[in-house]
Amino acid sequence: MFKYIKIGNNISQFIFLFVVGFFLITTQIFSQEMMREPLLSGNYSYELRDILLSPEDWHPFPTADERKAWTSLPDVTRKAHIRRGEKAIERELPAIPATIYLDWYRSEVKEADWHRVHGPRRSILSDLVIAECIEGKGRFMDAIINTIWAICEETAWYHPAHVGGVGTDRSGKGPVLPIKDKPTIALRSARTASLLAWTIYLLGNQLDHISPIIRERIQQEIEHRTLKPYLERYFRWMFFDFNWNTYCNYHCLSVILLLKQDETRRLDMIHKMLRSLDRFIIPQPSDGSCTEGPSYWNMAGGALFGCLELLHNVTNGNIDIYNEPLIQDIGRFIYRVHINDDYFINISDCRPRVRISGDLVFRYGKRIGDEHLTALGTYTAAKQYSSDPCVSGLDFHELRALFNMSKWLAAEQPAPLVRDVWLDDEEMQMMAARTQEGSSKGLYVAAWGGHNRQHHNHNDVGNFIVYVDGHPIIIDTGPVGYSNKSFSASRYDIWSMQSAYHNLPTISGIMQKDGREFAAKNVSYKSKESSAQLTMDIAGAYPPEANVDKWLRTVRLNRNKNITVTDSYKLAKTVREITLSLMTPCIVTIEKQGHLMLKKVPVETDEIPVTVQLYYDADKLTPTIEKIFDTIEDSEMKSRWSEHLTRIILRAVSPQLRDTFKLRITQ
DSSP states (O other): OOTTOOOOSHHHHHHHHHHHHHHHHHHHHHHHHTTOOOSSHHHHTTTHHHHOOOTTTOOOSOOTTOHHHHHTSOHHHHHHHHHHHHHHHHSOOOOOOTHHHHHHHHSOOBHHHHHHHHHHHHHHHHHHHHHHHHHOSSTTHHHHHHHHHHHHHOSOSSOGGGTTSTTOOOSSSSOOSOOTTSOOOOHHHHHHHHHHHHHHHHHHHHHHHHOHHHHHHHHHHHIIIIIHHHHHOOOGGGGOSSHHHHHHHHHHHHHHHHSOOOHHHHHHHHHHHHHHHHHHHTTSOTTOOOTTOHHHHTTTHHHHHHHHHHHHHHTTTOSOOTTSHHHHHHHHHHHHTEEETTEEOOOTTOOSBOOOOHHHHHHHHHHHTOHHHHHHHHHHHHHHHHHOOSOSSOSHHHHHHHHTHHHHHTOOOOOOOOSEEEEOSTTTOEEEEESSTTOOSSEEEEEEOOEEOOTTOOSOTTOEEEEETTEEEEOOOOOOOOBTTTTSTTGGGSGGGSGGGSSSEEETTBOOOOEEEEEOEEEEEEEOSSEEEEEEEOGGGSOGGGOEEEEEEEEEEETTTEEEEEEEEEESSOOSOEEEEEEESSEEEEEETTEEEEEEOOSSTTOOOEEEEEEOOTTTEEEEEEEGGGTOOOHHHHHHTTTOOEEEEEEESSOOSEEEEEEEEEO
16 A cells, blocks of 8 residues: 655655554544444455446446436526526636735635635536536537636635645744645645546546647646645545545545546555545544534535445445444434524534535435435425526536436425434534424424534533524524634634623623533433423533532423523622623514513515514513624624624623523513
8 A cells, every 4th residue: 555655755754654653543542432443444445446446437427428318407407507607608717816815814804705716716617517518519618628727727726724734824924825836635625626527527528629638737737736645645634523524535535536547546545535534433423413513514424425425336335334323323413403494503603594415415314214314305405406406516416416406306395393302422412392393383492512612613502592483583693704813813702702692691701711621511401292401500611710610501492382591500709790691683672671572574575573572580680682783793694694683681680699590482
């Protein structure tokens, strides 16, 4: 193995061998500590040569030359994609100036600024390639070649924050401009390489007919930016247990499988990938939870499924770990946190409305034999493609969805909407409960314990959310738009990451602290026909200066009745102030002492206004209503909540050493 790796001197050889040894040893340590064996490298490394199809024999989809498959797509899909292609021809390719890298370190800039220049080139190429495959007349080829050439000319295929690799100094003192001779494999660069590899797969003959140099140029760039670095270097994400690992590996695997190269070299890279994927799988929470949140499940659990499907497909089903309980639970997570429509429980940096691939979810459900997962996939795909019968990119999953389109356009399936969920691993400790199985009507509540060192963490131990008739009432706002501050030492200076802007107590102005040690304790869950509740002590989520010995929070759903939140606390000494924050997208009216009315303003024209009553202890608490957007600017947050975002602050009238506060929410 690693026949093609060249080590320049004794020092670099030592470093390399140390990294390799660490990689192998720690994988075994993880498996011993967590009583899990490596599912991929442990079972398939030695037989890989015998079961892996060659690039010549692997034919996952029809190419553009195989006209029948493309002309057999639904007429509405073919016409829609051709219209997309025609629009793409007219679009200008945005420039990517050096200053967009420099600005990332100069001031607080939004990640969206980068996507406005980087993303369109990729979406333009995807739309052009699919349109050409469908129409087959060569009308889109010149635009395809120009877009390929522009992407190949880019100095880097990755985000400014990833210059020099993940973990680059973000203070502005480290490297801030990419160097073409020092490529990094990161999220967007892996996806770009995959996009170009699928372009060659689908349109290779057409490109060669115009000029073989186009294919050669793509292969040169992918070799330099992806294949050679993947084989010869170890990137930090290869050891990660979150989305970078699976997402980068998913797109790199497509490239490795699609491009022709020496077979031993190809096997070396796949061996390496199996070990890397095991490093994702082994430490996963026992309940399959994605601690990054449902929106990141697409890039974590969903991308893991992509890797497993590629491996399953290219080995004629010989690589198959779908019977493993952990792999099954990683899939089930996505329907367990589904609230209604496209609303999901948005822990960590997750947005409340999540776009998932219905086709992917359906196929995952089929692989593991889970009817709830297939139902969510069918529901999502039918809804998604009824309004827009097109796929949104060019990779293995999107092509699979494209050739399944006739099924989704004819599908109709209600979402599963499970009644009770309990994710008990200490990484999550999440309860979710609704009034009735299979229905969004009535009350829905979710609450979680866990700790404050999640991936994409917010300081939110003990947070809860409430939906009524499928509409958000008491919410987790989600993050503000990502900027260069989001993953820096100043992360918790951002208001949306702080516990005071979650549905949590603040004690003498002291909020929860970030870190693994700041966690819930004594977490217990109960569920029965008439109720479900989660109880936990969240005192440990606060630093010592908060002087809180115990803060027992109980979140309870009394089905067909109400939701109650009870906080019983004990302090080490008297404090000057205690407040309870509640975040809501509703218009809040103080009806009388002890009674607030929350009215959810319709966003869609066909929505019916939802009115909810919130009762609190009038003799202990007094309310203040704070309109968030009066003082805080963030265009993404404003768009998300239609500029109706309010913080209710319930302030203790006379803070005691011991006391109990109770909230009651009814329709």
